[in-house]
Amino acid sequence: MPNLILSVQECICEHSTPYWISFYTFIILIILPTILNIIFNSLIFILVRSSTRRVRTLAITKTSVVNSNYSARDIHLLKHILFISVVFLLGYVPIYTIRMLHLDAEVIFWASQLIQFLPVLSGLTIIVDLFWYNRDLTQYIKDSIFRCLRLNPN
Numbered sequence: 273m274p275n276l277i278l279s280v281q282e283c284i285c286e287h288s289t290p291y292w293i294s295f296y297t298f299i300i301l302i303i304l305p306t307i308l309n310i311i312f313n314s315l316i317f318i319l320v321r322s323s324t325r326r327v328r329t330l331a332i333t334k335t336s337v338v339n340s341n342y343s344a345r346d347i348h349l350l351k352h353i354l355f356i357s358v359v360f361l362l363g364y365v366p367i368y369t370i371r372m373l374h375l376d377a378e379v380i381f382w383a384s385q386l387i388q389f390l391p392v393l394s395g396l397t398i399i400v401d402l403f404w405y406n407r408d409l410t411q412y413i414k415d416s417i418f419r420c421l422r423l424n425p426n
Contacts, residue, residue, distance in 0.1 A: 291374070294371055294372040294373075294374065295372055297368060297371070297372070298368045298369070298371075298372040301364065301368055302361075302364055302365055302368055305360070306357075306360075306361070309356075309357060309360070310357075313353045313357075316349075316353075317346070317349060317350065317353065320345065320346060320349055321346055324343045324345060324346055352401075352405060355401070356398060356401065356402075359394050359397050359398055359401075360394060360398065362390065362394065363390045363391045363393060363394020363395065363397075364390070364391050364394060366387050366390055367387050367388055367390060367391060370384075370387060
């Protein structure tokens with residue numbers, strides 16, 4: 273990602289960036305990844321949903337109780353997809369919107385620094401969440417750390 277952490281005072285130059293470059297950057301870094309994210313997450317959800325239906329069909333033939341159309345797994349997956357999408361948008365949209373609208377000069381210095389920190393925080397949150405969400409990987413890392421430190425996990 274270009275220009276994630278910059279000081280506003282270091283960016284003062286004689287020639288301003290053309291508007292189309294800022295708009296292009298916004299499209300490439302915000303709109304396109306959001307569209308791709310929606311497409312791929314929809315495909316993942318459709319695949320998981322069809323898998324859940326196949327498993328539930330087998331389970332329903334053995335039992336006669338049907339609770340709801342969506343399983344807990346489907347709802348958990350939807351919540352996780354929504355969380356990742358919101359964190360991405362909250363992290364990257366503010367800084368690139370300000371840059372696209374050329375509002376860097378009007379934003380006060382500390383607010384500008386805070387806004388420039390959002391993409392870093394967003395990326396870190398997504399990485400930690402994906403590690404935490406993958407239980408097999410989390411268990412493997414935990415076992416490796418315990419083995420390295422020669423501790424007995426309880």
